[in-house]
Amino acid sequence: MNGAESLVRSLIASGVDTCFTNPGTSEMHFVAALDHVPGMRSVLCLFEGVATGAADGYWRMARKPSCTLLHLGPGLANGLANLHNAKKAASGIVNIVGEHAETHRELDAPLMSDIPGLARPMSAWVHTSESAADVGEAGALSVQAASTGAGKVATLILPSDTAWTDGASVHEAGPVPARALPEADKVADAAAALGGADTLLLLGGEALSVENLERAGRIAAKTGCHLLSEWSNARMERGAGRVVVDRIPYPIDLALKRLEPYRRIVLLGARAPIGFFAYPGKPAVLTAEGTEIVELANVDADLTAALDALVAATDAAGIEPAHVAAREVPPVPSGPITHESMAQAIAATLPEGAIVVDESVTTGRGFASWTKGAEPHTWLNNLGGSIGYGMPVAIGCAVACPDRPVLALTGDGSAMYTVQSLWTMAREELNVTVVIFANRSYQILRGELTNVGVQNPGPRAVDMLSLDRPVIDWVQLARGMGVEAVRVEEAGDMAKAIDTGLDHKGPYLVEVVC
Amino acid sequence: MNGAESLVRSLIASGVDTCFTNPGTSEMHFVAALDHVPGMRSVLCLFEGVATGAADGYWRMARKPSCTLLHLGPGLANGLANLHNAKKAASGIVNIVGEHAETHRELDAPLMSDIPGLARPMSAWVHTSESAADVGEAGALSVQAASTGAGKVATLILPSDTAWTDGASVHEAGPVPARALPEADKVADAAAALGGADTLLLLGGEALSVENLERAGRIAAKTGCHLLSEWSNARMERGAGRVVVDRIPYPIDLALKRLEPYRRIVLLGARAPIGFFAYPGKPAVLTAEGTEIVELANVDADLTAALDALVAATDAAGIEPAHVAAREVPPVPSGPITHESMAQAIAATLPEGAIVVDESVTTGRGFASWTKGAEPHTWLNNLGGSIGYGMPVAIGCAVACPDRPVLALTGDGSAMYTVQSLWTMAREELNVTVVIFANRSYQILRGELTNVGVQNPGPRAVDMLSLDRPVIDWVQLARGMGVEAVRVEEAGDMAKAIDTGLDHKGPYLVEVVC
16 A cells, blocks of 8 residues: 555544645645545645635534645645634644655755745644655544644645555544643632623633533623623524624724723633734733733633533523523615625524624624524634635535535625635535625725824725726626626625525525625 | 835835735735835735736846735735745745734734744745834845845845834845856866767756847857757747747656757756656656766856856857747647647737746647747746746736736636736736636646556546536636636637737737637
């Protein structure tokens, strides 16, 4: 058995059965091995950022790693931006990156680059297999590394001679290290800290599952503490019957105001709040001076155990959870497209079990309040801030959950970074409804110009943030990649179009001119 | 004056007047400075790989650096693949990469990443400006670094607090270090090595300019040596009246055969020939065993001086150059689309002064022989092998040379990586005619599967190399980004469509179904 085949077999033996691929010459033996070895679904992507983003979305919904297959350093480089987002979301991914044979590395071939150097900034685990005998075990270890804690990015570099040489064997990933249990004194500190409306339980990571939200809701009911989540969450369960947790706002002044009342904050899978960016004359830390912060458990810890311990310590076990959302679906809106009518259109059409991948940037800041009583659904944010995450992550969600509808909400500027996603959606007939908010600008940056202190930007600056020359025709772009599409300019039409998309077999794109 | 303004002014003072941008929040002060400071043309790109590829093309034609403006680590990451190609082509580029303010870096903000670590693999020069007072000088040094030798990638990291703080000043780049002159003993060795048809002068870099090709032609006429260039060249002048230099073939068996006769090879701006990839059972070094190799001058040296010295040493000064191409333009073809009829269509329509950016991969391997007697033109190859280079490089060429027609020849698979290029071409009304060879597969990889020893690939492997499910409709893609387009399926129509594109003001796309 050659190294490539041992890798495919070891990945499958370790539970990895999905590969998002954009291969090249150095990965041809891996591709060939897919023919001999059943059990690995391969999803072709036409750009590597689509593959890595898809692997991120897959992890968030399947809760197990998939692998990517990338061509040498430049192929990995093209995937790094979405690996950055995956790293910040604590998503587990195994990257398989082809490398030149040893003889070629010494010769500085045209495609030679420092692959480990490129991998390290976005990976928790990097390994180069230098012999066929090493590959199977390395594959198993990469899966274990990816599954550690809340999830990690692992990168396995596979030289082509290692892939084509015989003498390899199959290995299975060992057990994943247990996640940290809460320390008793931390639990006591946290329980003591929570009490009254000037105390906050700040949730992140798996604390936002249905069951953990219920636990948090009991604690809130018992202690009177408030609940919030970070601005961006890898995966939050929401909708009717679920405990509502608002997100800390993105705009710095709103965030400062929202956090100002709290004297004590307990962190549970969340980090102490900081601004997304630094702004002249504004603080970087969002909490008021003197706020006491108790970190009960970080995102890698066993958050269920931490919440159970906190429920016990606050004596909240028998209490009805607070803040449970009543079912409240707004009527289908009509009239002009506004931020409010767009939110209503989404809330009105959101089907039970929907997965919402949210890269709506400026447009979607009001969506949360309108959708909190909608049918139960799952909401995914971008934690790394590198735009172009939405459509790729939606691919991974749809592959992981073929029976659930996926709604990808994305700004037009963001969607262009990884526009090739549409082709993979069509090829795999994925049930993704893509909603493009076509405001024809980098709208967020217009606000950020002001935030960083630039008053009255001139025409050249404004021009650098404008996408209206030429206008992007999303309907043609989508059809060009085999995805049916429609453009809407009225709120009722928007709701109707989303419904059409959700009913449609395979992907559908709705361009909302806003 | 704040740091951002000092940087814009220092770049302009140092001769940099073009910026390919995809900015974000951390770069807003740089964007704002563009309003106050005249003299910097800013070209907005919707994906960073377009910006870096455009900067590569700009250098190759303008022979001076432009700058890119990229958003933090992920923005740089998206540009790395084309920076890899630029590095291998020895193109001079100044990357300006925004960074978080110091307070934010310490807090590990969402968009934090190891920017210097990401920059180093593709950059010859990396610097982070830690104070506003440093920025102007750093800008000047970055231009100097980029202009060193044949050209280098320089990356200047600009923290946002450095950009917005006052107390900065303007600096101008010092003189570029002189390029290495040929050593007398090396010249003597090279002159002694050349003589007869079993000796080869292998050319690369600026040895392929019109005047240097003439020098090489004289040496060939006098000594009887052969002339060849590397498989990929940053810029080669070609066509009627110019000395013809064939490229070493890409397929390894053809390359081995082509180089087998040579007992002695002199390198002049070229590297000793190696295979693009390693293949099982094939040599990595392409020259026959025992071939003597004399390196007269590497790509960073003064190649004109080296050729002058070699002309003198071989006593070739008064000799008529050998291998001067006669004007030989094939008739406009008709009939089915074949590799040959496509080559004829291009040769027949190529106007004088055209810049051809060649990413035709498999389709274009026969183009050279058909176009060697065409109207005088410039031909650019991809030296780094990371696909998605063609359309971005064409943007840079068109910005650098607004009066010359640009023809971008690209495979469909390659073009998808940086498809966002079309929008920038439309926005800037660039005279680029894009020819898409739509073979609807990663055709090159089908051959490579066989090359690496995979006989009879199965359906799953073949499926990973096929782009026909769904078929990409390039006409719709182009129109979706504001570029007029046509699809052709016949050789005469292809020639007519290219003519239309060349006559068309602004960009035009021709999808050739092949």
